[in-house]
Amino acid sequence: xxxxxxxxxxxxxxxxxxxxxxxxxxxxxxxxxxxxxxxxxxxxxxxxxxxxxxxxxxxxxxxxxxxxxxxxxxxxxxxxxxxxxxxxxxxxxxxxxxxxxxxxxxxxxxxxxxxxxxxxxxxxxxxxxxxxxxxxxxxxxxxxxxxxxxxxxxxxxxxxxxxxxxxxxxxxxxxxxxxxxxxxxxxxxxxxxxxxxxxxxxxxxxxxxxxxxxxxxxxxxxxxxxxxxxxxxxxxxxxxxxxxxxxxxxxxxxxxxxxxxxxxxxxxxxxxxxxxxxxxxxxxxxxxxxxxxxxxxxxxxxxxxxxxxxxxxxxxxxxxxxxxxxxxxxxxxxxxxxxxxxxxxxxxxxxxxx
Numbered sequence: 583x584x585x586x587x588x589x590x591x592x593x594x595x596x597x598x599x600x601x602x603x604x605x606x607x608x609x610x611x612x613x614x615x616x617x618x619x620x621x622x623x624x625x626x627x628x629x630x631x632x633x634x635x636x637x638x639x640x641x642x643x644x645x646x647x648x649x650x651x652x653x654x655x656x657x658x659x660x661x662x663x664x665x666x667x668x669x670x671x672x673x674x675x676x677x678x679x680x681x682x683x684x685x686x687x688x689x690x691x692x693x694x695x696x697x698x699x700x701x702x703x704x705x706x707x708x709x710x711x712x713x714x715x716x717x718x719x720x721x722x723x724x725x726x727x728x729x730x731x732x733x734x735x736x737x738x739x740x741x742x743x744x745x746x747x748x749x750x751x752x753x754x755x756x757x758x759x760x761x762x763x764x765x766x767x768x769x770x771x772x773x774x775x776x777x778x779x780x781x782x783x784x785x786x787x788x789x790x791x792x793x794x795x796x797x798x799x800x801x802x803x804x805x806x807x808x809x810x811x812x813x814x815x816x817x818x819x820x821x822x823x824x825x826x827x828x829x830x831x832x833x834x835x836x837x838x839x840x841x842x843x844x845x846x847x848x849x850x851x852x853x854x855x856x857x858x859x860x861x862x863x864x865x866x867x868x869x870x871x872x873x874x875x876x877x878x879x880x881x882x883x884x885x886x887x888x889x890x891x892x893x894x895x896x897x898x899x900x901x902x903x904x905x906x907x908x909x910x911x912x913x914x915x916x917x918x919x920x921x922x923x924x925x926x927x928x929x930x931x932x933x934x935x936x
Contacts, residue, residue, distance in 0.1 A: 622891065623933045624898050625649075625658045625668065626905050628924040636670050638693075638933070641896070641907055643918045649695035657686075658931060662717040665934040666693050667738070669711045669720060672700075688722055690738050693933075701740040707731075710755050715762045721746075723753050733767065733785075746785040755800060758783070759807035764823060766791075766801040766810050778812055780823055791825050804870070805847040813839065818852060820870070831872035839863070840886045843870070844910070845894045851878070853886035865899060865912070878912035891932045898930045905930045 623638045623645075630637075635650040636658035650656040654674040661668060671686045685707040691698040702708040705724040709731075712721050718738060725731035730750040736743045746765070747753065754776075756767040766780045778801045781788035792798045795814040802811050803823070811820050816837035820829045832838050836855040843850055850870055853863045857877070863884040868875040879885045883902025890897055890910065898907045901917075903926045908915035919927055 621665075621933070624905060624907070624918065625661065625931045625933065626927050627657050627929045628919070628922075628927040630922075630924045636668070636695075637924070637927075639905075639918050639922070641891075641918075643916065643920065646919070646922050647695070649691065650698070656689075658929065659711055660713060660931060661693075661933050662713050663715060663934060664717055667691070667717065668693060669713065671709070671711070688720065699740070701736060701738060703740070704743070712756070712758060714758055715760060721756050721758055721765065723756060733765070746781075746783075747788075748785065757802050759803045759823070760805060761807050764803070764807060766803060766823075768799045768801065778810075780810065780825070789825060792819065792821055792828055794828075795819065800841075802841070802843075804843055805845060809870075811841050811843070811850065813841070818850070818872075820872075829872065831868070836861075840888060842889050844890050845892060849910075851888045851890065851897055853884075853888060865897070867910075867912075876912075878908070879915070887929060889930060889932060892934050898932055900928045900930060903927065 622641050625636060625638050627634060628637045633653060634655045635648055636656050637646060637648050639646045652672065652674045654672060657671040659669045659671060668691050670689050672689050673686055686709060687700050688702040688708045688711045689698055689700050702722060702724060705726055707725050709723045714721065719735055720738060721735050723731045724734050729752060731753055732745055732750055733747045733753050733756050734743060734745055752770040754768040754770060756765050758765055763783050764780055765783055768776050768778050770776050776797045776799045778791050778798045779788055780791055798812050798814040800813050807823065809820055809822055811818060817833055818831040818838050818841050820831055821827065834856050838852055838854045841850055841852040848870055849867055851865060851867045854866055855861050855863055862882065863886045864880065865878040865885045865888050866875055867878055885899055885901045887900040888897050895910055896907050897910055904917050904919045905927050906915050906917055
């Protein structure tokens with residue numbers, strides 16, 4: 583069966599390691615452990631009352647909370663490393679000089695929805711925001727005209743904007759390694775081709791990865807930052823950050839997507855159409871070397887966008903029009919939004935907790 587193109591939706595949290603001297607410029611982005619309230623929640627994007635907003639809900643489906651209520655589209659993207667701040671995208675109209683914009687901008691808010699503030703107002707459009715490991719700075723893609731853009735960093739206060747890539751291009755999905763020292767990303771060369779790269783956090787030493795493959799896309803670091811998973815022709819691959827030891831993890835005639843490492847890096851969960859007579863997407867898990875593949879879900883809706891909870895005990899995922907949680911072995915799946923009044927939900931992101 584021929585593969586078909588699929589829209590990628592990889593929204594997963596940055597996994598963290600400890601740091602040394604925070605004043606050392608070589609380690610200044612590394613994460614320092616903090617005590618976090620044990621309040622496990624899931625952030626997601628939901629449709630309710632004909633509006634798309636950001637919500638949170640507890641792992642048992644209780645305490646559903648609507649964080650945004652603006653009439654324009656809001657998209658929850660990521661929790662800060664300490665779990666108390668949320669990055670989100672919004673199309674809400676905002677004044678900028680003598681003009682008004684309703685393009686997507688990066689906003690920040692508290693976990694209870696208070697303090698909603700735009701931090702990338704100088705751009706006509708901002709995408710793919712993510713926190714640096716210390717949580718005081720974000721990485722994002724910003725454009726001021728046309729389809730081309732650059733990768734930037736900025737403090738969550740909206741100050742200290744830094745240009746990481748000096749030239750305009752079509753950058754997508756930049757991700758930061760857990761030690762804060764490397765960035766991997768995709769470049770769309772045109773509407774039909776793509777390539778992936780890795781570079782130092784300051785934009786230096788940029789190099790292509792897996793250039794021998796056709797249209798690699800959606801790179802993501804392993805939890806320890808030593809490897810990168812990505813897709814090419816809708817199969818999953820693994821490569822060292824150095825560009826060596828390319829390994830093909832899946833090889834079949836059906837599309838795979840939405841790969842996510844377990845917190846310890848030993849397993850990878852992903853979505854695939856394989857083995858399903860109805861060609862639904864179902865969830866699968868395998869060892870990080872591609873061995874031991876097993877199927878986790880068997881149901882009629884498409885199951886995708888899987889992400890592990892921080893302790894690795896559960897997998898949260900999008901299923902049909904709702905968000906579900908199950909044990910990491912596929913058992914005990916429950917619908918988190920069964921009586922929520924939310925007509926459609928997607929892009930689950932678990933809150934970090936201890």
